[in-house]
Amino acid sequence: MISNIRTASVQGQFYPKNCNNIKKLIRKFTKKLKAISPSQDIRKIIPQAIIVPHAGYIYSGFTANCAYQFLKNSKPKRVIIIGPSHHYAFKGISGSYFEAYETSCGNINIDSPYLFALAKEFNIGFEPNAHKKEHSTEVQIPFIQYYFPKSKVIELIYGNVSVEKLAKIIFALLQNEENRIVISSDLSHFYTLETAKAHDYYCLRAIEDLNTELLNKGCEACGLTGIAAMILAAKKANLTSMLLDYRTSADITQDKSSVVGYLSALFYRK
Template identity: 50%
Template sequence: MTKNKMNFSGTFYPDEKNELLKYFDYFKKSEEKIELDINPRAIIVPHAGYIYSGSVANIAYNLSKNINSKRIIVIGPSHRYYLDGASVSLFDFYETPLGDLSIDKEFASNLIKKFNWLNFDENAHMEHSTETQMPFIKNYIDKKVLEIVYGKIDFVELSLLLSELLKDNNNFVVISTDLSHFYTLEEANILDQNCIDAIRKQDINLLDENCEACGIIGVMALINASKKLNYKVEFLDYKTSYDVTKDDKSVVGYSSFILGEDIVI
């Protein structure tokens, strides 16, 4: 049995189970109660160290903990390894401090057959944008996962995959992205508000022109699919690294959203 090993535990998030659970408990206690009027089908979450962005991501996962989907598809940008297209993990398990997650290899293999820009490149899967999501998934949802890491790809192509995935209620999608990087706090707030407004409005042009985010391709692909599926978008939270460091000269922005259909009563 092969494992997608943890590469960023102990740096981006705790490598000890009890310490990690303390983080989740703290995040939950700090959250304001949000009443959703949509059935969650996808989330947009950050991927920085948990001390910086964990609380922002936690809201989205906590609100998604009762989903009925059978598998969680985590999609994030490659930061360290050049990719043409994207790679989907074909390991058997994904390791986390809370225990292993099963990878749906059969489903992943079928996707590779359908999309010629999708393959398995083992080197692509030492990636923090996706790994940081796995402890959240193990803690709150604990379903089978797929990890897709993308490089050079048009958002329209990725959107075709997302549209197909989201038409099946067995699939739940996680899009990983941080927002602006290394601006002053004032500049970051302006840039990040552009992104937040564009995502709320599901406006591809605004995203393309006025949003700075390392996972912008994934965000644009999800919004493109979301519009076709008539999903609603709910903004959840926004913070910057300033909230922790108190350094307003160079900050990174983080936000979270949840997308889905109207709840039918």
């Protein structure tokens, strides 16, 4: 076992470095959500998995928090975060073979025994360079620690891997009621607002209809493999999907010439 810490690398960039400032920001997102949807009773749905964006909190934090507001209805023993590798090219999937994950609010424990068992079953390796700067998974940690302070985490970063293999892992994870899954993905990048919405439409429809074929019509999510795998696993597990929020960076910057799209969604058993 590797006895060290998964170092946080985007503190102060994608999210505040100060713990209290993170908590204030999440509370601000929640207050805004309640103001928008005061009559929505989120206590009735207990998701097994969510899809959330991974940009800076100023852009996509509200959208992500919409999903965590539902996920908090559960009491998982562990939360498995699955995201694409942005900075290091490799084949397969890399697990967080560390003892703990550094956060602004103190370390959060990694469930190493569970990861070891999962890795043995599905041949999950370890690529240290994939974890050094990966923000797609890291930006989820403050939310998880805020809503699930007693839960452990597992970070799975995927490189060049088939949708089918990742779907098998997700399906296996869904069979354990102590697990909750977080799929990390942004949508289209750097198109005009009109073009971005045209591409993102297919991502939204695919998730809503649990139809991976729609992804091929124009969805350009950076975590496309994770989204497709989640859809396949959800169908096999007889889960229902629900879209929660969609917006783009233009909502913050007012720049419609080059935007990034964000969505949040959940998967639950009726």
